[in-house]
Amino acid sequence: MPHASPRIELRTSPHVQSGRTVEQIMRNVVLALLPICAFSVWQFGLSVAALILTVTAACLATERFFNWMSGEPGTLSDWSATITGLLLALTLPPSFPLWMGAVAGFAAIALGKALFGGLGYNVFNPALVGRAFVQAAFPVSISTWVPAYVPGRFSEFIPTSFGVPLMLPPDLGRWVSQHMVDGYTGATPLARWKFENQVAGAEELLAGMATASVGETSALLILACGLYLAVRRFLDWRIPAAVLGSALLLALVFHLVDPGRYPPPYFVLLSGGLVLGAVFMATDTATSPVTPRGVWIYGAVIGTVTVMIRYFGGLTEGVMYAILLGNALTPLIDQYTQPRVFGAPRRKAPEGKA
Amino acid sequence: MGNGKRETRNPTPASERWFERFPFPVSLFPHSSFRPQTFDRGVHPAGCKSTAGTPIRRLPYAPRLLLPLAQHIGKPAVPLVRPGQEVVRGQPIARADGFMSVPLHAPATGVVEAVELRPSARGPWTETIVLRVFEAATQEVLWAEPRDMDELTPSGIVRAVQDTGMVGLGGAAFPSHAKLTVPKDKPIHTLVVNGCECEPYLTCDHRLMLELTDDLVRGIGYALRAVGAERAVIGVEDNKLDAVAAIRSRLPAGGAVTVQAVPTKYPQGAEKMLIKSLLGLEVPAGGLPSQLGVVVNNVGTLAMLGRLLPAGEGLTERVVTLTGPGIRRPGDYWVPLGTPMRYVLEWAGALTPGPLCPSGCSPGGRGELEVILGGPMMGQAVASLDVPVTKGVSGILVLEARQIARDAPRRSYPCIKCGACVGACPMGLNPAMLGLLAARREYDAMGGEYHLGDCFECGCCTYVCPSGIPLVQQFRVAKGVLRERAAA
Known part of the structure; x- marks a missing residue:
């Protein structure tokens, strides 16, 4: 029997959509970050597991708090705060006190994201805002390093993890000397190069033996996870390609000019946080350009500035500031790289854009 | 009309081959010899062209045909018939009013019941010739002047x-x-x-x-x-x-x-x-x-x-694709112009509840349908089933509630500036920026620096948007405002 009058849905075209959602993209980025987290836990033990959980929980709690403050529906389900938490944890040293990690998580979401209006409106990568905040607030803790593969790392915490505010930190040096082989200097490969002119070998960097932040020890694993995201098109492959490509090219030029003073290009690529930053931080969609040409320029700026800071700046590592600078330039880059309209001979940059 | 025909498979389009899915943009090698020349960007929606393997069939006459005088762009035609007048299939029933106008021919032998206002697909009621079809009306065209x-x-x-x-x-x-x-x-x-x-x-x-x-x-x-x-x-x-x-x-x-x-x-x-x-x-x-x-x-x-x-005949019928998950007898049909949508859908089984669709949906089961004239990307949804098939209707697509719910993102998110729309717009516009401007109602900037006028509303940007932002819809509003401002 025919229905007398079925209910008619009325919408305007297009009536179909690709089915891809923000939630799906973010969930896959979280998935891609999990192997990196797991690897760092295996390297550094219980303390890193606790640090990752603490930072992520702080981010989620802060996000929830601002949802409640603004009376908006919860935005935890879009996974973006989880990404911020995981990424932020991966940029911190393994021995970072948990309470400082919580502060970093709060700063990332509060100052980096909520203050601008939440997902999509932030100008800077929230994880890097959190990291910059604690770098300024806790300069000693953020530059204190412990070795990887310490025996007993799954049965005891690194003593500084449970440091408390306003108290003298536990003696990390004694703990390290108790557990570790001889010759441990407590300096990252970049610092050793900068201050002692020692270039770490590629095998040391690739095997995750280097002294580094939680998630910066395995370039190969990070690249593999990034490749998964790129193939499934959850990530713009052009940004890491531009960052790493420009850094490599610049490093190669310097190395050829003065091999004694400047390290070989592989060292620039594999040391520090360049790969993690290029694959997971520079690619944050909200803070990177949307135009095809803009994306290449943005990536090239980040790669170039990173190498410049490392070679000529006072700091040993420059990825964080390079990406933050790239974020700041994004609106400008977008404005001057508008795509050419079909049928238009050449496109002027729009003037007086809001 | 069995399920066997519906499962006819199309050859895999080139665009769905594995290397096309690789995340490198077409524009990287726009004119290389191993790739056929085409336009930049665009999208690859699923084809769903399951009706392609079945020959065109014929739809019977509806008891009444509704023939709007304005089935074309330009001035409406002028009626040549009065209520009560009998016409034969192919006979002109309205003449062109000037150059930008076309005549109208009777799609069936019958009697003119009325010339009155009836709902149109676009919404407003328009002048329409209502033709009651004689029960034994032949499909043969009876009014034609062969020409050399x-x-x-x-x-x-x-x-x-x-x-x-x-x-x-x-x-x-x-x-x-x-x-x-x-x-x-x-x-x-x-x-x-x-x-x-x-x-x-x-x-x-x-x-x-x-x-x-x-x-x-x-x-x-x-x-x-x-x-x-x-x-x-x-x-x-x-x-x-x-x-x-x-x-x-x-x-x-x-x-x-x-x-x-x-x-x-x-x-x-x-x-x-x-x-x-x-x-x-x-x-x-x-x-x-x-x-x-x-x-x-x-x-x-x-x-x-x-x-x-x-x-020397006039246009009295056209081929229409009847398709979509809500249709139980999909296919291509010769449909007499003026056939009411309700008749077409009843004939195709869209209004009958029952679990028959191979995808498991039950057409009309929950009584919620979306009836679209044309395709899913640019077609127009109709508000009333009492509108007729006109000269410009290439397809009738019936989506049912579950499909609508599956295709539309469950919620909309803020723009995350992923650039998917920029990578999809065939006209080389920046829909992300246009969308932000639309949200701030800066319509003049949209029309000026961001070339809204070049948008032809293909819907690619909305199709790819992971945030579920109704970009094309916003652009239509903006264009309307700009037209009004230009007229004022």
Whole structure:
């Protein structure tokens, strides 16, 4: 029997959509970050597991708090705060006190994201805002390093993890000397190069033996996870390609000019946080350009500035500031790289854009 | 009409081959020799062209046909009949009102009941001839004046085209004779024949190319003579290679008419995109194809002209694709113009509840349907089932509630500036920026620096948006505001 009058849905075209959602993209980025987290836990033990959980929980709690403050529906389900938490944890040293990690998580979401209006409106990568905040607030803790593969790392915490505010930190040096082989200097490969002119070998960097932040020890694993995201098109492959490509090219030029003073290009690529930053931080969609040409320029700026800071700046590592600078330039880059309209001979940059 | 036919598989389109899914943009190697030339960007929606394998069937007459006087762009036709008057199939019942207008012919033998206001697909009620069809009405056309096409001059052909009441059957419903009228200062050298049918679900042009191949080739000949062009290029998407082969086997000797497969990519069938793909030319922004000496016609239009012109008949029926998960008897049908949507849907089983669809949905089961005239990307949803099939309706797509819920994102997120829309816009616009401006109601900036006027509402940006932002919809609002401001 025919229905007398079925209910008619009325919408305007297009009536179909690709089915891809923000939630799906973010969930896959979280998935891609999990192997990196797991690897760092295996390297550094219980303390890193606790640090990752603490930072992520702080981010989620802060996000929830601002949802409640603004009376908006919860935005935890879009996974973006989880990404911020995981990424932020991966940029911190393994021995970072948990309470400082919580502060970093709060700063990332509060100052980096909520203050601008939440997902999509932030100008800077929230994880890097959190990291910059604690770098300024806790300069000693953020530059204190412990070795990887310490025996007993799954049965005891690194003593500084449970440091408390306003108290003298536990003696990390004694703990390290108790557990570790001889010759441990407590300096990252970049610092050793900068201050002692020692270039770490590629095998040391690739095997995750280097002294580094939680998630910066395995370039190969990070690249593999990034490749998964790129193939499934959850990530713009052009940004890491531009960052790493420009850094490599610049490093190669310097190395050829003065091999004694400047390290070989592989060292620039594999040391520090360049790969993690290029694959997971520079690619944050909200803070990177949307135009095809803009994306290449943005990536090239980040790669170039990173190498410049490392070679000529006072700091040993420059990825964080390079990406933050790239974020700041994004609106400008977008404005001057508008795509050419079909049928238009050449496109002027729009003037007086809001 | 069994399920076996519905499972007919299309050959895998080139665009769905594995290397096309690799995350490198087409624009990286735009003119390399191993890739057929096409336009930049665009999207690849699922084809869903399950009706392509079934021959065109015929729909019976509805008891009443509703014939709006305005089925085309331009001035409405002027009725020639009074209520109570009997007409035969093919008889003119309304005449063209000036140049930008076309006549209307009776699709069936019957009696005119009324000339009154009736709902139209666009919403407002418009003047409509209501025709009650005689029960034993024949499908034979009873009113025709066969003509010798070889004797006609170009302007004679244009007049004959107007007499058929032909409009662009691809959906635009632009009067065909106006398109074939060439201004003296802008000669036409190439006729582009659009056989892309890039909209998902639709297969009526595909079936026409297979079944009315001779009519199509004849129609192309008439159009070439009318515009005085020396060559014609037929562009067909490469998911319809059987149509390419069928046409190629019937082409006249001499090489003036060629057929070319173009990559399957939406919106390949948009005029400007197809010209770019076939000829490598870009229609200037804000301009028309005639500026390049090119005119574009749809295959369906030319096939019908090839059939109607020599016979001297008027346009009384057209091929419509009845499809979608909500339809239990999908296929391509010859539908008499004026057939009410309700009749079509009842006949196709869309209004009958029951678990029959292979995808597991139950058409009309929850009583929620979306009825779309045209394809899913640019088609128009109708608010009332009492609107008729008009000359511009290429397909009737019925989506049911579950499909609607599955395709639309559950919620919308803020713009995360992923740039997917920028990578999809075939016109090279920046929909992300346009969307942000629309949210702030900065319509003047949209129209000025960001070239909103070049948007032809293909819907690619909305299709890809992971945030579920209704970009095209916002652009339509903005265009409306800008039109009002320009008029004020």
